[in-house]
Amino acid sequence: MEFFERFAIPHPSPMIYASMVAIALVTIAIAVGITYFKKWGYLWSEWLTTTDHKRIGIMYIISALLMLFRGGADAVMMRLQTAVPENAFLDAQHYNEVFTTHGVVMIIFMAMAFIIGLMNFVIPLQIGARDVAFPRLNALSFWLYFAGAMLFNISFVIGGSPDAGWTNYYPLANNEFSPSVGVNYYNWALQISGIGTLMTGINFIVTILKMRAPGMTLMKMPMFVWSGLITNVIIVFAFPVLTIALLMGTFDRQLGTFFFATTDGGMDMMWANLFWIWGHPEVYILILPAFGIYSQIISTFSERNLYGYKSMVASMVLISLLSFLVWLHHFFTMGQGALTNSIFSVTTMAIAVPTGIKIFNWLLTMWKGKIRFTTPMMYSIAFIPLFTIGGVTGVMLGIASADYQYHNTMFLVAHFHNVIIPGVVFAMIAGLIYWWPKMFGFMLNEKIGKWAFWFITVGFCFSFFPMYITGLDGQARRMYTYSESTGFGPLNMLSFFGAGLMAIGFAVLVYNIYYSFRKSPRNIGDDPWNGGRSLEWATHNPVPEYNFAVTPHVISSEALWDQKKRGHQIFRDKIEKIHMPNNTGWPIMVAGLFFVFGFSFIFNIWAGVILSAIAIFGFMGYRSFEKDDGRYISVEEIKETEDKFGGANK
Amino acid sequence: MNVNSTQPLEYSTEQNRLNILGFWIFLGCEIMLFATLFTSYFIYENRTGSGPAGAEIFEITPVLIETILLLTSSFTIGLAVNAMRLGRTKAMLGFLAVTLVLGAGFLSVEIYEFIHYYHVGATLQTSAFTGMLLTTLGTHGAHVAFGLFWGLFIFLQIKKQGLTPQTANKSFIFSLYWHFLDVMWIFIFSFIYLKGMM
Incomplete structure (x- = not known):
């Protein structure tokens, strides 16, 4: 027992x-x-073992939506708890666990999965490729992410949730102050899904650099591909730092080292530094693909080429470099001295410059454009002012001396939600709606979609704007309650009201999926938004497994638009047999072994750790002898599929 | 499969070229990984707490033996790739085997070194400095150990299948990995051992 x-x-x-x-x-x-x-057979052979980038992308997005509701439930619980002073709905310990899991789930398992899902689905289509460079590795990336997410999500029913914040600062996160296995869960769930993310990064860099359609030079890539390339470069350089930081944390908690201790040479601030050297680039990993999505949507629904293509690219490159030079602004108050703080203050504010360039580029793209207010466009238009407010409060937080007032208050919470929700979450929803017909072959209902938009946007404003005020008045973040005499009560109630509106908005979004699945017409053609500019709109809805019947040729950055308007010819070749990767069951099995490994390690079950490690390496060794050259789709088969969609090449 | 015969075997197919570029990017990740370890090591270098400092526990002899073994193995894996390009399977296998034996020798001496640290009271649980020292060396050692198994499997595959575009590709990528470990060792040798003993 x-x-x-x-x-x-x-x-x-x-x-x-x-x-x-x-x-x-x-x-x-x-x-x-x-x-x-x-459906077990169908599930196994069509989805669980798939190496198709589109299906992997869809599985990422479904997982991300599930995690969105898990993290959203946490958020509503927090707002409910603080809605009135001295509420007893959650106690301090539960509140700690809830805000910790909310942060980790939303950043790592929701937002990351969502952007990687969209990149998986869209990037190979936009560059005219059949799949990613390493399809099996791609499946392994997904299943490792999934194993990590599941590991994290069972923590609250087996052994206890992490409770040291998503930043997991030491010494709070060490054994003395966090005695449950919660932080072990944090370490291993992030470690395992982090390995998956790292491999995604490598996979997409190679895909984008090497597998573009003929004629598509780097400066003719759609903006989402550019943002994906830069994001993946950041992933490759940032995630190894997290790997080591988590390893050191694991050693401290489970093998008795002193890295982040306050005795025997340890230094608790090492964790904060390592964490944010990864953590700050991480927020740009989230926002850059969002910028890419907005660039595509705004250009499509303004019927204009993206304004300032080159400056868009240059500003993203600049942001990616600066993202590694600002980590210290997360702890200005921890005593580095005035000079260090000033340097990081300046680098922080410098990021506002390239970001500002992008904002003006989007505005100028819309200038004199034929704007169509579709649901994705509504999100993009709402993003611009809301994100700018978030950016400006970010510059306020970047002023090191003033940060002593804002640090650790609700002002900060308001700021980062103000950039992440209109920045990242709006982009994810907009991108999902925009590319939905490519994934499933029907459109989401626009009317219901706009209802969801208004609920989410208005709910967002009600939720987070009051926090700026209570934060400046001194309400600390992560406090599970407050006394009535502080006067924070009414504004917190307003936040709770806003959180309710957002919850309704997301429910409407889900209802829209159900409604449209039942009611939407299926014969929508290849370009249902009637303004698609890049290659993904040149193939069918839903996209056949081989993506393009013949390899597309690209002359300009607006490949499809220029075919329609300037008579460029995208498809010139005859149909030939197409080489595709085979499905394989080993990624899901190896990820399962990683799950066992992580779970055993969390609970110090050393026999399980050793056996699963041997099994993982044994599996890899055994598989290296396997020969799998993929398979070919014959010309007849392609012609048959194309005829079903109404003819190839049109 | 399209095999381009004007290219060396390891570059001859499209997938092979993708694999090699992918592995170079992976080595970029590895550089970040080791850079983080080195940075942490430099920060903990003088934070010895109640434990010993580097100068008190480092021994030059095993370190020199390790260095010679690993540097030589990097040379022999280069010879193996050269033999592979000339299409001489036997020579290739011979040099690969020598590489793996040298790697195993390196690892044995490193294990001896770790036992030595244990005996002089420098364990993971002694101080932040000793913990970081052993983590940095251990990460490198774990990479070498992984490489031994990887190399062994490639050896067996070449024996079984001969030099094909696939096995040549694997061998070439393995050689990149092995050279990388060598470069990391040069950093460890210079900035951990030599700096610590000065």
Whole structure:
């Protein structure tokens, strides 16, 4: 029995028990449902073992949406708890766990998965490729991410959630102050999904550099591809730092080292530095693809070429360089001295320059354009002023001396949600709606989509603008309650109201998916927005598995638009047989072994650690003898598929 | 599969070229990984707490043996790739085997070195400095150990399948990895051992 005691929850509550039962019931229901409809075979052969970048992208997006609702539930719980003074809905420990998991889930398992999902789906299509450079590695990346996400999500029912904040600062995160296994979960869930992200980074750099359609030079790539390239370069250089930081944290907690301790030479600030050397580039990993998505959408629905293409690229490159030079602004108050603070203050404010260039480029793209107010365009238009407010408060926070007032208050919380929600989340939703017909072959309903937009946008303003005021008045973040005499009550209630509106907005979004699945017409042609500019709109909806029947040729950065308007010819060749990668079951199995490895390590079950490590390496060794040259799709098969869509090449 | 015969075998197919570029980018990640380790090491270098300092525990003899073994193995893997380009499978396998034996020798001496540290009271749990020293050396050592298995599997595959575009590609990528470990060792030798003993 002693063995099982470690899995007990250190700080249980009726809610946790209720969610345990809910998780068990939902799992059983899903399993029974799949068995009843006899879908196991389909699921395994078409999805779980797929190496198709489109399906992997869709699986990333589905996982990200699930995580959005997990993290969203956390968010609503926090707003509910602080809606009135001295609320007893959550106690301090639960509140700590909730804001920690909210942060980690939203950044690592929602936003990262969402952008990687969209990159997976869109980038190979936009560059006219059949797949990514390493399709099997791509599947492994997804399954490692998924293993990490699942590991993190079981923490609150087995052994206890992490409770030291998503920044996980030491000494708070060490064994003395965080005695449960929660922080171990944090270390291993991030480590495992981080390895997956790193491999995605390598995969996409090679894909973009080497697999572009003939004629597509670097400066003719659609802006989303450019943003993806730069993002993946940042991933490749930032994530190894996290790997080492997490390793050192694991050693401290589980092998008794003193890296982040306050005794025997340890230095707790090392964690903060390493974490933010990864963490600050990480926020640009999130925002740059969002910038790319906005560039595509704004250009499409203004019916104009993107204004200032070269300056867009240059500003992204500049942002990527600066992103590595600003990490210290996250802890101005921790005593580095005036000179160091000043230097990082200047580099921080410098980022506003390239970002400002981009804002003006988007505005000038819309200038004199034929603007169509579609749902993706609404999100993009709302993004510009809202993100600018977030950016300006960011510059306020970047003033080192003034930061002593803002640090660790709700002002900061308002700031980063103000850049992440209108910046990243709006872009994800807009991108999802924009590319939805490419994924599933039908459009999402515009009317319901706009309802969701207004709920989310207005809800966002109500949620986060009051926090600027309470923050300046001194409400500290991460406090589970406050007394009535502070006067924070009404504004916090307003925030809760806003959170409710946002929750309704996301529910409407989901309803829209259901509604459109039932009601939307399926014969929408290749370019249902009637203004697509890049290559993905030159193929069918939904995209056939080989993407393009013949390799496209590109003359300008607006390949499809210029075919329509200037008579450029994209498709010139005859149909030939197409080489495709085979499906494979090993990525999901190796990721499963990683899950066992991580889980065993979290609970110090050394036999499990050793066995699963041997199994992982054994698997890799065994697989290296396997020969898999992929398969060919024959010309007849392609012609048949193309005829179904109404003819090739049109 | 399109095989381009004007290119060396390891570059002869499209997938091979992608693999090699991908691996170079992976080495970029590895440089960041080791850069983080080195940076942390320099920060902890003088934070010895109650434990010993570097000068008190470093021994030049095993370190010199390790250096010679690893540098030589980097030379022999170069010869192996050269033999591969000339299409001489036997010579290639011979040099690969020598490389792996030298690598195993390196690892044995490093294990001896770690036992020595344990005996003089410099373990992971002694101080932040000793912990970081062993983590940095250990990460490099773990890479070498992984490389030994990787090289062994490539050896077996070439024996079984001969020099094909695939096996040549794997061998070439393995040689990049092995050279990289050598370069990292030069940094470790200069900035951990020599600097620590000065």
